[in-house]
Amino acid sequence: MRGVFISLEGAEGCGKSTQSDLLASYLRGKGLEVVTTREPGGTPTGEMIRDILQHHASGEDIAPGAEVLLFAASRAQHVANVIRPALERGAWVVCDRFVDSSLAYQGGARGLGIDTVLAANEIALAGVWPEVTFWLDLPLEAALARVVARGAHPDRFESEETAFHQRVHDAYADLAARFPERIVRLDARKSPDGVFADLLEALEPCCEPGLEEGL
Ligand SMILES: Nc1ncnc2c1ncn2[C@@H]1O[C@H](COP(=O)(O)OP(=O)(O)OP(=O)(O)O)[C@@H](O)[C@H]1O
Ligand SMILES: [Mg+2]
Numbered sequence: 001m002r003g004v005f006i007s008l009e010g011a012e013g014c015g016k017s018t019q020s021d022l023l024a025s026y027l028r029g030k031g032l033e034v035v036t037t038r039e040p041g042g043t044p045t046g047e048m049i050r051d052i053l054q055h056h057a058s059g060e061d062i063a064p065g066a067e068v069l070l071f072a073a074s075r076a077q078h079v080a081n082v083i084r085p086a087l088e089r090g091a092w093v094v095c096d097r098f099v100d101s102s103l104a105y106q107g108g109a110r111g112l113g114i115d116t117v118l119a120a121n122e123i124a125l126a127g128v129w130p131e132v133t134f135w136l137d138l139p140l141e142a143a144l145a146r147v148v149a150r151g152a153h154p155d156r157f158e159s160e161e162t163a164f165h166q167r168v169h170d171a172y173a174d175l176a177a178r179f180p181e182r183i184v185r186l187d188a189r190k191s192p193d194g195v196f197a198d199l200l201e202a203l204e205p206c207c208e209p210g211l212e213e214g215l
Contacts, residue, residue, distance in 0.1 A: 003086060005128065006023070006092065007095045007132075008133075009104070009172065010136035011143040015146075019192070020094050021036075022196045034091065034093075035094070039098055046075075050074065064106065071101075071106070072102070073124070100133055103171065108172075108174060133183045134183075135175075137187060143165070
């Protein structure tokens with residue numbers, strides 16, 4: 001595939017959407033085609049699944065295995081209908097959360113195991129992995145303060161107890177150690193521009209040919 005696939009990961013409020021916007025503008029400024037997308041969601045079917053997962057309309061507890069498979073189902077649709085076609089036509093894909101969110105939240109924080117969740121995602125990924133994943137590492141208190149400061153309603157995940165968020169953080173750290181060639185940790189306590197400067201510095205060596213093409 002000719003395109004470049006980048007994912008952004010980290011806790012709620014760590015700056016994924018902010019960095020996604022900055023990166024997309026930067027790449028578009030170089031004349032590159034950029035597809036920005038997000039998980040869970042990214043397709044009409046995926047948005048319906050996102051609704052089930054986040055708003056919990058049935059009132060029924062979602063079993064951990066069902067949660068993993070719903071995320072994976074949404075991802076399968078997203079990869080097949082959006083990400084793979086974009087990469088095949090040479091676009092850059094900037095995705096706000098991808099498989100590492102499942103690995104960190106369900107595999108690590110909910111305790112299902114990273115290998116189990118990875119296995120459940122194999123059909124969904126069909127071999128499509130990001131070239132680079134940026135983990136925006138923000139200490140827990142700072143992350144929650146940002147979410148509250150922007151006046152968002154806490155959803156199911158945001159109202160989980162602090163220990164859960166700490167486990168998510170620890171799981172991302174484990175993933176960064178496990179996939180050092182793919183996952184780049186960024187210090188998300190910096191200003192948006194400071195984080196973005198670090199992101200670009202890390203991006204250029206791994207994606208130089210694609211970036212030069214757009215010059
Ligand atoms: N580097 C930063 N320093 C300070 N504030 C920031 C920074 N980056 C983003 N913010 C602010 O923090 C809030 C959360 O940022 P953003 O929406 O980008 O995070 P997110 O990771 O996409 O969150 P979510 O997981 O809830 O979608 C926003 O109000 C944003 O303006
Ligand atoms: Mg966001």
